[in-house]
Amino acid sequence: MSRFEFAKMQGLGNDFVMLDCMSGQPVPSEQQIRAIADRKLGVGFDQLICLQPGRPDTAVSMSIYNADGSAAEQCGNGVRCLALFAQRMGHVAAPEFGVFSSDRVIQVRVGDDGNVSANMGVPLFEPDAIPFQAEALRDWYDVDVGGEMVRLGAVSMGNPHAVVPVQSLLEAPVDRLGPKLESHIRFPQRANVGFARFASYNEVDLRVFERGVGETRACGTGACAAVAVGQRQGLLANRAKVNLLGGSLDIEWKGGQTPVWMTGPATWVYEGKIEV
Secondary structure, X not given: OOEEEEEEEEEOOEEEEEEEXXXXXXXXXXXXXHHHHOOOOOOOOOEEEEEEEOOOOOOEEEEEEEOOOOEEOOOHHHHHHHHHHHHHOOOOOOOEEEEEEOOEEEEEEEOOOOEEEEEOOOOEOOHHHOOOOOOOOOOOEEEEEOOXXXXXXXXXXXXXXXXXXXXXXXXXXXXXXXXXXXXOOOOOOOOEEEEEEEEEOOEEEEEEEEOOOEEEOOOHHHHHHHHHHHHHOOOXXXXXXXXXXXXXXXXXXXXXXXOOEEEEEOEEEEEEEEEX
């Protein structure tokens, strides 16, 4: 049994257990992660994030784990919380710095207003880069889900996303189609599944079924994915407000090979210790 000191943080209700592993605190095992994730017997979280030493070109690094113990490549709301966490723990003083995550460096800016901005990188639409099984790159794909044809856009924001356009967010088939698309054979690494209502040229309403977690109150990379897909289809402007169950994010993408910038709140909830 091990003791872990942690902070609980959230971004728009997307909640995290943050571990400071800069000075030797170990990363929990998969079994320990699942135990900490238990909302009745542990702490509960959508993702567990470990703050770790940086590389020569970054101040810090992060590793991300889903509630089922699986590793995740990216987490938009999580990297905003990590930026605030790194400052509060005294590891970073500058308002703008780099965070290494998985295969990329994410630049973050911590504002005085409680908001944090993050450069989430260039969206990738090529099927092999997502990865998504398709014969060729298309704007929309028709996917057979148990005999039902579902139209979706596919994109990587450092992690795989499906974006399903819907007419009503309340009636979106999140519980029915979310788990089926998340583990669909055409997504070999599974996928985060967004159900998007493109409300206007500057606004989109979104619900997300996250890979390894289920539906969450917010998903930062999911918001970026919805804007990238919507803008590619001519449905959204370069800057759009994404309304999630937990609140709104500001997403900006100028198209092409430019990065997506995400801005939204990050909140410290409490700190504690747990033995698992």
